[in-house]
Amino acid sequence: xxxxxxxxxxxAARCIARQGVRGLRVHDxxxxxxxxxxxxxxxxxxxxxxxxxxxxxxxxxSADHRLARAAGETALDRLEALLLGEIxxxxxxxxxxxxxxxxxxxxxxxxxxxxxxxxxxxTWNSRVRAALDDVGASGDTDxxxxxxxxxxxxVSGRWLGGELSTDHAxxxxxxxxxxxxxxxxKST
Amino acid sequence: xxxxxxxxxxxAARCIARQGVRGLRVHDxxxxxxxxxxxxxxxxxxxxxxxxxxxxxxxxxSADHRLARAAGETALDRLEALLLGEIxxxxxxxxxxxxxxxxxxxxxxxxxxxxxxxxxxxTWNSRVRAALDDVGASGDTDxxxxxxxxxxxxVSGRWLGGELSTDHAxxxxxxxxxxxxxxxxKST
DNA sequence: AGCTCTTGACTGAATATTCAGTCAGGATTA
DNA sequence: TAATCCTGACTGAATATTCAGTCAAGAGCT
Numbered sequence: 001x002x003x004x005x006x007x008x009x010x011x012a013a014r015c016i017a018r019q020g021v022r023g024l025r026v027h028d029x030x031x032x033x034x035x036x037x038x039x040x041x042x043x044x045x046x047x048x049x050x051x052x053x054x055x056x057x058x059x060x061x062s063a064d065h066r067l068a069r070a071a072g073e074t075a076l077d078r079l080e081a082l083l084l085g086e087i088x089x090x091x092x093x094x095x096x097x098x099x100x101x102x103x104x105x106x107x108x109x110x111x112x113x114x115x116x117x118x119x120x121x122x123t124w125n126s127r128v129r130a131a132l133d134d135v136g137a138s139g140d141t142d143x144x145x146x147x148x149x150x151x152x153x154x155v156s157g158r159w160l161g162g163e164l165s166t167d168h169a170x171x172x173x174x175x176x177x178x179x180x181x182x183x184x185x186k187s188t
Numbered sequence: 189x190x191x192x193x194x195x196x197x198x199x200a201a202r203c204i205a206r207q208g209v210r211g212l213r214v215h216d217x218x219x220x221x222x223x224x225x226x227x228x229x230x231x232x233x234x235x236x237x238x239x240x241x242x243x244x245x246x247x248x249x250s251a252d253h254r255l256a257r258a259a260g261e262t263a264l265d266r267l268e269a270l271l272l273g274e275i276x277x278x279x280x281x282x283x284x285x286x287x288x289x290x291x292x293x294x295x296x297x298x299x300x301x302x303x304x305x306x307x308x309x310x311t312w313n314s315r316v317r318a319a320l321d322d323v324g325a326s327g328d329t330d331x332x333x334x335x336x337x338x339x340x341x342x343v344s345g346r347w348l349g350g351e352l353s354t355d356h357a358x359x360x361x362x363x364x365x366x367x368x369x370x371x372x373x374k375s376t
Numbered sequence: 377a378g379c380t381c382t383t384g385a386c387t388g389a390a391t392a393t394t395c396a397g398t399c400a401g402g403a404t405t406a
Numbered sequence: 407t408a409a410t411c412c413t414g415a416c417t418g419a420a421t422a423t424t425c426a427g428t429c430a431a432g433a434g435c436t
Contacts, residue, residue: 002385020297022210026422036387038424043385047422098296105293107349108286109208118351140363146352147339147364154342155335161295163306164334175328176335180367192411214396224413226398231411235396 005043008033012054013061017095021106026050055106055113058099063120065096067127075134080177082131086152087159087169097156104153125149138183151176193231196221200242201249205283209294214238243301246287247308253284254312263322268365270319274340275347275357285344292341313337326371339364 011033015024026047030037044050066085072078086097107113129145137144152173159169199221203212214235218225232238254273260266274285295301317333325332340361347357 004385020210020294022208023297025420027420037422038388039386041423042387101293101296104345104349105208105289108289108345109206109211111350114349114351117349121346121351139367143360143363144367147343147360150342150346150360151335151339151364152342153345154338154340157292157296157341157345158309158338161292161302161305162299163302163309172331172335172338175331176339176368179327179332179370180364182367182370190411213394215394225396226414227412229397 002043004033004035004039008035008040008043008050009054009057012050013058013099014095016054016058016102017098021051021055021102024051052112055103056116058096058103059116059120062096062100062103063123066124070131075131075136076177076181079128079131079135079181080174082128083148083152083173083177084170087156087166087173089166094160098160101153101156101160121149132181135181137181139180144180147180148173148176190231192221192223192227196223196228196231196238197242197245200238201246201287202283204242204246204290205286209239209243209290212239240300243291244304246284246291247304250284250288251308251311255315263319263324264365264369267316267319267323267369268362270316271336271340271361271365272358275344275354275361277354282348286348289341289344289348309337320369323369325369327368332368335368336361336364 008029012024012029015029015032019025019028024047026040027037029050030040040050044053066082070078070082072081086093088094103113103117107117125142125145128148129141132141132144132148155164155169155172158164159166164172196217200212200217203217203220207213207216212235214228215225217238218228228238232241254270260269274281276282291301291305295305313330313333316336317329320329320332320336343352343357343360346352347354352360
């Protein structure tokens with residue numbers, strides 16, 4: 001992986017965050033990375049190859065990012081930080097969120113993307129699950145973790161589309177957390 | 189709305205379910221509807237017009253669909269039916285779900301889609317909110333409704349990508365419902 | 377050191393492909 | 407027959423892809 005290759009992948013990720021997977025133009029990526037179009041073909045064979053490499057890259061970055069941040073006084077603080085970290089007024093976070101959102105949406109149509117995506121999701125889930133165990137959540141924390149991460153993605157979709165403000169989105173997540181870590185009577 | 193126009197919109201919806209909004213090719217739609225490409229231009233002016241009409245159509249169908257199904261003995265049954273109706277082993281449901289998912293993902297990049305999308309979402313939300321009130325949910329049912337509908341979308345993304353089975357997805361939704369309609373101590 | 381030989385990284389220009397959109401006119405119906 | 411509905415053949419612009427060739431750096435030889 002030469003520095004140029006890396007620059008290209010980062011440029012491609014930025015382009016995806018700006019135009020989406022389907023709106024990705026190899027010329028734009030080349031311009032963004034300040035290299036010739038041909039170089040992309042030299043390194044990644046064709047548009048599809050570039051796309052695959054970029055999506056892998058996005059996947060990796062998302063995974064790193066989620067595993068990194070975990071600071072907080074109490075266990076609950078850490079759980080909240082872990083989940084709310086995805087939804088913030090910060091260009092990098094937003095860009096990453098858009099890219100992840102695209103990845104998820106694209107996977108519906110391209111089976112090839114599913115495996116790495118599922119893997120990253122599983123890692124994220126287990127991280128959340130551990131945090132849930134830490135706060136002493138009752139119930140099946142495996143299920144709860146999946147619910148929370150899926151909720152993040154659902155809320156993100158609306159946040160990114162401008163349907164929810166950052167504050168509102170974060171409040172929803174917090175509310176959900178508080179409800180979910182509480183035991184349920186389940187008296188139907 | 190001539191029969192042909194209707195056929196075109198349905199064909200377009202099928203194409204979207206297969207390739208996504210951004211993968212929609214007017215030629216494909218024409219072929220799927222078994223009419224000439226030109227006819228699409230005759231009726232819908234251009235690709236964008238076709239898209240707008242199709243998305244309206246999908247939007248309408250989704251709305252109808254959500255509002256229709258509400259049967260159930262108890263209030264809780266009705267709430268569950270309202271939410272679980274989106275995730276079922278049924279080709280039509282799945283197709284509609286994919287289209288809706290695409291709509292949501294595309295709106296991140298195309299501001300024009302946001303308004304009708306937000307409107308349909310709001311209608312759905314208030315419907316869910318009413319159902320929550322019926323079951324006597326405690327807390328801010330407005331927030332809870334938004335959380336639940338966002339959760340459906342998040343879970344749908346994974347269900348459509350094959351990451352969750354239909355059963356698993358439905359179980360998660362049910363679990364979330366039971367937790368959310370229960371009062372929270374929120375003793376932090 | 378100085379001299380080839382080789383290879384990987386890279387480019388600009390040319391070519392191939394894809395796709396939305398047009399148009400002249402043929403069918404069908406009121 | 408006049409309006410509406412519809413089609414096949416076509417075009418131009420945007421894009422992906424190819425290719426012949428440059429350049430810098432390292433390996434091996436004398």
